């Protein structure tokens with residue numbers, strides 16, 4: 437069994453390289469499905485480390501590689517996949533740092549640069565310990581987490597969970613809302629299924645002084661906006677979680693004209709399939725019913741986003757144990773689910789696994805801006821915490837498998 441002290445010393449030693457990798461990635465961000473340079477950087481690093489079976493171009497820019505332990509132990513047939521996302525966001529970086537984005541208008545504002553650097557760090561810690569563990573670790577670098585339909589699903593469709601057959605997976609995410617030194621890991625749903633809806637209400641335009649001759653899509657639309665609030669308050673079980681947000685309502689341009697059309701759109705967030713089904717049905721029924729009552733015709737586009745991210749209890753327990761070794765029990769929290777979404781969820785649909793979150797905020801250093809903010813930046817000490825927790829989790833899984 438790997439000793440935590442030895443591992444921590446080794447990680448301290450490779451930290452300058454890890455930080456350099458993260459900064460290189462931060463300086464050279466690429467949008468979803470355009471991570472060509474990032475993928476090249478990743479496969480170059482993997483090659484230099486001597487990692488086996490490097491495959492590139494999976495779902496456009498995805499990369500996978502294998503590290504095989506050489507011990508002939510009971511876990512020798514286990515395969516665990518560790519996933520990192522590589523994409524950046526269409527945001528103009530406002531940080532004044534030496535590693536500021538050089539790709540104007542594109543920024544690593546979610547921490548995926550850190551996820552990628554940590555997974556490269558994991559390749560290193562595992563390669564150095566090949567003679568200390570049995571089993572196989574599949575490293576997976578994924579394109580386009582931020583942009584629906586995401587890069588995960590396509591990689592799975594191209595066989596990322598087979599050859600060899602993956603038994604379980606682990607992922608991490610930086611958590612800028614939590615202080616450095618805190619790790620969040622919970623069993624069950626941790627992130628929501630983010631669905632989207634788009635409503636086009638076709639009324640009948642006319643003179644604002646003659647409403648009796650028109651079908652006013654603004655009045656009908658306003659009733660729809662109000663009625664949608666009742667999905668959460670009157671239909672969903674109060675013990676369950678659901679968000680219905682109308683995020684835009686566009687109609688009309690002049691004070692004396694009743695417009696012809698109104699368009700309304702927003703998002704529905706849920707943690708379970710039952711609530712997701714219920715919310716979709718209620719949203720579409722209400723919209724259709726109110727449009728009918730007002731005499732308007734309506735087109736409803738309801739798009740299901742990523743599934744909810746549901747952590748396996750056994751894997752969550754195993755990660756909690758690793759995290760406790762790294763940051764102490766008092767700094768490992770279960771944390772409530774968030775209604776954000778994440779396409780790592782696809783990896784969890786038919787294989788057990790879990791995602792943990794690594795606190796990266798540092799108020800004293802002014803590193804306080806949240807994910808997707810133009811001044812987002814992490815405390816890089818979180819890289820070591822993430823890497824140590826990931827390495828321990830992977831090695832523990834390979835040694836023991838999932839707890840019953």
Ligand SMILES: [Zn+2]
Pocket residue numbers: 545546582807808
């Ligand atoms: Zn993000």
Ligand SMILES: [Zn+2]
Pocket residue numbers: 546547548581609
């Ligand atoms: Zn993210």
